[in-house]
Amino acid sequence: MAELCDLAGTELAARLRSGEISAAETAESSLRRIEQVDERLHAFLNVTPELAREQAAAVDARLAAGEELPPAAGVPLALKDVLCTKGITTTCGSRILHNYVPPYDCTAWARLRKAGALLMGKTNCDEFAMGSSGENSAFGPARNPWDLERVPGGSSSGSAAAVASGEAVWGLGTDTGGSVRQPAALCGIVGMKPTYGLVSRFGLIAFASSLDHVSTFTRTVRDAAALLSTIGGHDRDDATSVDRPPQDYTAGLEEGVRGLRVGVLPESFSEGVEPGVRDGIRAAVDRLERLGASVEEVTLPNAEYAFSAYYLLAPAECSSNLARYDGVRYGHRAEGARDVVELMMKTRGEGFGDEVKRRIILGTYSLSAGYYDAYYGQAQKVRTLVIRDYEKAFERVDILVSPTSPTTAFRIGERTDDPVKMYLSDIFTIPANLAGVPAISVPCGLDEDGLPIGLQLTGPTLGEQTVLRVAHAFEQDLGFAERPALLASLS
Amino acid sequence: MPVEIDIDHVARLARLSLSDEEKDRLKRQLGLILEHAARVQEVAAEDVPPTAYAVARSNVFRPDEPEESIPHELAMGGAPEAEAERFKVPRIVEQD
Numbered sequence: 190m191a192e193l194c195d196l197a198g199t200e201l202a203a204r205l206r207s208g209e210i211s212a213a214e215t216a217e218s219s220l221r222r223i224e225q226v227d228e229r230l231h232a233f234l235n236v237t238p239e240l241a242r243e244q245a246a247a248v249d250a251r252l253a254a255g256e257e258l259p260p261a262a263g264v265p266l267a268l269k270d271v272l273c274t275k276g277i278t279t280t281c282g283s284r285i286l287h288n289y290v291p292p293y294d295c296t297a298w299a300r301l302r303k304a305g306a307l308l309m310g311k312t313n314c315d316e317f318a319m320g321s322s323g324e325n326s327a328f329g330p331a332r333n334p335w336d337l338e339r340v341p342g343g344s345s346s347g348s349a350a351a352v353a354s355g356e357a358v359w360g361l362g363t364d365t366g367g368s369v370r371q372p373a374a375l376c377g378i379v380g381m382k383p384t385y386g387l388v389s390r391f392g393l394i395a396f397a398s399s400l401d402h403v404s405t406f407t408r409t410v411r412d413a414a415a416l417l418s419t420i421g422g423h424d425r426d427d428a429t430s431v432d433r434p435p436q437d438y439t440a441g442l443e444e445g446v447r448g449l450r451v452g453v454l455p456e457s458f459s460e461g462v463e464p465g466v467r468d469g470i471r472a473a474v475d476r477l478e479r480l481g482a483s484v485e486e487v488t489l490p491n492a493e494y495a496f497s498a499y500y501l502l503a504p505a506e507c508s509s510n511l512a513r514y515d516g517v518r519y520g521h522r523a524e525g526a527r528d529v530v531e532l533m534m535k536t537r538g539e540g541f542g543d544e545v546k547r548r549i550i551l552g553t554y555s556l557s558a559g560y561y562d563a564y565y566g567q568a569q570k571v572r573t574l575v576i577r578d579y580e581k582a583f584e585r586v587d588i589l590v591s592p593t594s595p596t597t598a599f600r601i602g603e604r605t606d607d608p609v610k611m612y613l614s615d616i617f618t619i620p621a622n623l624a625g626v627p628a629i630s631v632p633c634g635l636d637e638d639g640l641p642i643g644l645q646l647t648g649p650t651l652g653e654q655t656v657l658r659v660a661h662a663f664e665q666d667l668g669f670a671e672r673p674a675l676l677a678s679l680s
Numbered sequence: 681m682p683v684e685i686d687i688d689h690v691a692r693l694a695r696l697s698l699s700d701e702e703k704d705r706l707k708r709q710l711g712l713i714l715e716h717a718a719r720v721q722e723v724a725a726e727d728v729p730p731t732a733y734a735v736a737r738s739n740v741f742r743p744d745e746p747e748e749s750i751p752h753e754l755a756m757g758g759a760p761e762a763e764a765e766r767f768k769v770p771r772i773v774e775q776d
Contacts, residue, residue: 551710553694564718
């Protein structure tokens with residue numbers, strides 16, 4: 190039987206306002222679920238029950254006082270542990286920040302807190318958001334609620350697993366190369382990466398600043414719209430924030446796809462994509478056509494170079510951003526260093542895991558004298574070409590369709606020895622990060638192993654309304670109602 | 681052709697101490713990754729301007745007005761070692 194924590198946030202909001210439920214009951218429902226499953230799932234690094242209960246009581250009091258509450262009020266929330274929460278340890282899944290307690294809140298959480306969302310805790314992730322499986326967490330991997338032997342995807346592994354299993358109803362993650370859309374696909378939920386700058390990055394611990402996007406996990410598209418409406422809009426604390434006031438993205442959700450032009454990327458059906466995923470995407474395209482959209486093939490000629498460009502740009506920015514972890518001002522400090530350079534080298538050597546070291550070295554190399562133009566400079570030019578490809582594509586079509594991930598959830602340990610194979614998990618998601626355009630992953634069925642497949646819909650810059658509208662129409666028509674195996678075992 | 685990397689030099693630039701085992705492994709893996717990444721060089725792009733930020737904004741200012749900020753104790757609260765409201769580190773300057 191469905192518990193409160195299994196309902197959509199918009200449904201909880203309606204029941205809360207009608208007096209049918211209280212925020213306290215909702216908080217207890219999620220806390221109970223965490224107690225039931227998280228030992229196996231390991232979605233959370235830190236659960237915050239006192240805070241959740243305190244916030245729920247405040248919501249119930251506001252309601253009793255007759256206050257008009259925003260849609261986020263009383264919704265259980267999971268935050269990826271790269272988002273700063275004042276007074277609550279924020280580790281980035283790394284040993285180097287195992288004891289870091291931020292002195293301020295990130296903007297996204299500050300807005301949700303003000304709106305009355307209930308923080309259930311901070312979630313597991315690949316160290317500094319670098320990875321596609323969650324296995325690079327210094328604190329052990331999160332698992333996929335559809336199959337505990339498989340990865341939930343990454344890097345926002347814990348938030349995806351938490352929302353998929355009802356430990357939370359809404360989740361925030363970060364998407365630098367697909368780190369929200371890919372785990373959403375692998376966990377059978379909705380993952381939305383908005384336009385670059387639409388959600389403030391203030392208080393998000395940076396990996397690659399020009400590619401990082403605070404992004405959402407929900408179980409319905411309407412919830413994604415409601416969550417984005419809560420956290421979006423200009424923030425003076427982020428100089429790259431888009432200069433637009435907050436907007437209601439739930440408006441226009443019901444307009445359907447009739448008359449819209451859908452562009453299908455031919456790579457969706459290439460050899461590198463699992464047969465089950467290809468079938469799922471083909472059926473999804475047919476469905477959109479049946480719903481009244483026109484379908485044509487569209488190519489992004491430089492997308493095949495986007496992957497290469499990304500694995501130069503992201504590590505380059507990473508090597509610069511992560512220079513701040515030196516054992517001087519916060520976090521881990523190595524013992525017994527004789528001078529300050531040795532202190533920094535030892536601290537970083539002890540504090541960072543394999544993947545982070547790999548990217549720091551790769552980034553440092555590609556930015557170093559003699560290699561800069563051939564690698565970093567050239568990758569920036571390829572980025573321009575990828576952006577132009579999207580601009581041209583969106584002259585012809587309203588939305589682009591592809592798989593989110595070329596495969597469904599893979600087994601824990603399966604790709605850890607082969608970084609390039611792991612990186613290829615993000616082949617369909619990376620281009621949207623380079624171009625900053627909005628993209629969403631929605632469930633489009635299960636493969637022959639009963640694992641969820643994600644459909645990616647990509648729109649033009651600031652085309653969130655279109656992306657959400659198409660995703661909503663698709664979701665409503667498909668009526669995806671499968672639940673993870675882990676939850677079936679509870680009843 | 682896998683790319684050859686002077687791993688000691690790069691690790692020094694990155695202020696990152698690595699074990700010999702890590703150096704060997706990274707050298708091998710990075711050679712393979714760079715082989716993929718080097719594909720950007722296949723693209724003819726002499727006349728293409730570089731992009732740093734996809735949704736570019738420049739000269740973003742706000743009024744320069746004094747306001748409350750994080751208190752000193754809180755900002756220093758995570759310091760591994762501090763003295764007299766300053767971060768403390770081992771010696772920086774060489775001794776005679």
